[in-house]
Amino acid sequence: MASYTPLDEIPKIHAELRETFRSGITKPIAWRRHQLHQLARLAQENADEIADCLYKDLGRPKQESIFADICTTIELSLLAASKLEEWTTHGEPPVQPWQQSWKPRVEKHPKGVGLIIAPWNFPVSTALQPVYGAIAAGCCAAIKPSELTPHSAAFLAKTIPKYLEPSAYKVILGAVPEITKALELKWDHIFYTGNGRVGRIVSAAAAKHLTPVTLELGGKSPVLVDSTADLDLTAKRVLWGKVVNAGQICVAPDYILAEKDVVPQLVNALKKHGQDFYPNGALTSDSFGKIVSDAHFKRLTELLQRTKGKVVFGGQSDEKTRGIEPTVVVVEEGDVLLEDEIFGPILPVLAVESVDAALHYLKDRDYPLVLYGFSNSDANKQKILDATTSGAVAFGDTIQHLSIHGAPFGGVGESGHGSQSLQYTFDAFSYMRPVVDIPFQDEQFFGARYPPYTEKSLEFFSALLKIPIPE
Structure with a gap:
């Protein structure tokens, strides 16, 4: 495993x-394009x-790593390279x-x-996807992977200098002391992916430099x-969204x-599809991941111990492997599972009287990163759109909206600000100049x-004071 970056090296990197x-x-555009091709090559050739790193860090099935971390990085890097001239073309304002x-x-x-500060749940793609934006824009960048996924972090530290210009793109390894040291410095943009608690720390540090x-x-x-929803298909699609990366995904x-x-x-x-997904049980399945750390495993299992809801599917765990089964829990309002983001394979189900009651429930809660709706009623879909605020809305499926790379991806309020994906x-x-x-x-x-x-000059500049303004 790679050693952490010495604290006195971080200002030198900067x-x-x-x-x-x-x-x-x-x-130069040619230089940026070459670096983007190299970024795609990094993901493809390795x-x-x-x-293997993602399996060691997260127990991630290879198929999930291929489509979520590796192919996404290749696709977006190549798309960015092909769009450079379009993105960098000067605009002409109306005059x-x-x-x-x-x-x-x-x-x-x-x-x-x-x-660029990356999280642990998708430790490769969330580190490299902002990099393609930095490259495309003509920026340099320091990349700080999560210490909770040490194999992936070590891979990035070892491999990035082999593919990208090492004087322009560098990796900082470490935990709280290292990122604290980095945040003391003046950067021109900080791109953080993670939770709101750390997001507040990042924002406060950035504010000192107006970054x-x-x-x-x-x-x-x-x-x-x-x-009105197709309940069988709804259950299948929702459960799939919950089991990808064992529920450790911000849009789960x-x-x-x-x-x-x-x-x-x-x-x-939900029970039927859970049995279909894992006929011999999820804890021993090669198609289901593990929880990233002992601390997160303890947090999730304690939630299952504290809930007053009825576990109707799953619920078993294995401390040795940090495995937790996909678990469906029918709950009442006020249950512990409805308090904070779960970030794991636990799915609470709360019964409501109507769509209006559901919208009333959401009214005073934090704005989510995405709101999912399953309905065959256009009227209900419009009602959901009109009555809610969220980073995105997806009807009829989960997570799949991320595949529309031309649309912005980002939150609002507690779920974040700013957007990413290709030109965003x-x-x-x-910056615009x-x-x-x-x-x-x-x-x-x-x-x-x-x-x-x-x-005469006053009259010239006062012309707008005399124009009629519509009622």
Whole structure:
């Protein structure tokens, strides 16, 4: 396992990245494209090693690692490389006819040196996906992987310098002392993926330097199920969203609000599909992951001990392997499982009188990263859209909205701010710079602005005071 980065090395890393950025080598489009191709090549050529690291860190099935961490990185890096000219093209703002000669444009420039702080649940893709945005924008970056996934972190520290320009992209290994030291420094953008508690620490540190921050957080993403839904397919799709990475994903369905008349049938369908997914039990299945650490295992098993709900499926665990079965629990309002984000394979089901009752339940709660709805009623879907606030809304399936790479992915309120995915990630590491070139010959338009002011010049600038304003 790789050693943590010495604390006195972190300012040196920061200084070298800033010197590299100031040299200008990251700005040419050809250079950016090459680095993006290298990032895709890193994921492609090391797919087996990445999958092995994820298995050691998370017990992650190889298929999940291939589609969630490896292929996503390849696809987005290649797409970004193909879009560079489009993203970096200067915009032309609308102007008055007398301003046409100014050659006005809005240029997109790199912010500078970024700090990328990745979480443990998808430790490779969440570290590398912001990197493609930084590269595409022409930025340098330091990447801080999670210490809870040491094999993946060591892989990134070893491999990134072999593929990307080592003076422009560096890895910082460590835990709280190392990231605390990094946050003392002035970065040009910080991209943090994780939980709200640490997000507040990152924001406070960034505020000291007025550093802009992208916060990709999480929260309790609810699932609304009405009586018009296809309950069998709903159960299958919701349960799949809950078992990917053993529920350790920010867009996992956290809990279900179902109209009470359909709860028995929905619960039976969840049980059926759970047995179909894992006919010999999830704890020994090669298709189901493990909990990342002893602390998180203890947190989840204590939730199961404290709930007053009825466990209708699963519930078994194995401390030695940190395995917890997919577990469906029928609960009453106020249950412990409805308090904080679960971030594990436990799925509470709460019966509500109606869709309106479900929306009332959500009204005073934190805005989720995504809200899932299962209904065949267009009226109910519109009602959900009109009455809620969330980072995203997905009807009819879970997690799959992430595959629409041209749409922004991000939260609102407690679930974060800022967006990512393709151009949105590029935009996060860029700033807009208006440029004008006003000819000396246009002096004829500016006579009224100069002192001494006169009644005539005042009348010229007061024209808008006399225009009628519509009621």
